[in-house]
Amino acid sequence: MDRLGRLHARIAAQRNDWLHKLSTELADMHPVIAIEDLKVTAMSASAAGSIDAPGKRVRQKAGLNRAILDQGWAEFRRQLEYKCAARGGAVVPVPAAYTSQTCHRCGFVTADNRLSQARFNCLACEHSDNADLNAAKNILAAGLAVWAERPVACGAEVSRAKPVRARRAAAMKQEPTEATKANLAPTR
Ligand SMILES: [Zn+2]
Known part of the structure; x- marks a missing residue:
């Protein structure tokens, strides 16, 4: 293996190691985890930007960890799924639509609630939150609702x-x- 090949192999091993540590830690702390049911290709497209929305989510994806997660999303989800299942829990996928545009407090939905990538400001009730946190709370609420309805x-x-x-x-x-x-x- 040449030098570049060895470097690529080392980076891949480090990425895999990091994904395993993160998925184990999350599964240990939260056996039931709600995630956005994102298509991997859609995530790549939104990171790169498209004709409709040029680079819309690029800032949101800043940071090395985020980049690693984006690259290894399918593998990360696979790890989470089997680790949660092994602990008697599950990964509950929820539709990604509107999770970032919906106010977690009052449920009002509009793209205008999201004035920037970082901040969420509800036009109806003036609820203000970190935009990712507001979306995460919506995803969790939707996931828990699905989990509560699961066949026993x-x-x-x-x-x-x-x-x-x-x-x-x-x-x-x-x-x-x-x-x-x-x-x-x-x-x-
Ligand atoms: Zn609101």
Whole structure:
């Protein structure tokens, strides 16, 4: 391996080590963790900027740790998921839409609540917070709501739940067939 190759290998090892330390620490402290269900490609795109929003989230992504997380997001999530699961918890993904535009205190949603990358100022109730913290509180609240509604894996619940799922699956299977028949009929 040449010098550059060794350097790349060392950086990769350090990054992996850091991700493991962070995911273990988080899973130890919080077995149930809510995360934004971000597409990795969307994150890369927003960091680089796009035609619609040039460099919109670049400042937010400042800092080495953030850069490492962005690069290793999928791996970080994978680590969190199995480590939380091993502790009897889970990673609960929530839709990323509007988490940064919603006021955590009153629920008012508008892009104008977010005047800068750093500050959140609610136009309805004047709640003011660090923008990332406000978004994180929304994500946590949404995640905990999903977690509270989870099916409990005890015998009675599962045996009652299964037939419902089977019926739904059967109904969903039939619908496209019916629709296809209906669409094909006039052309014949
Ligand atoms: Zn508000």
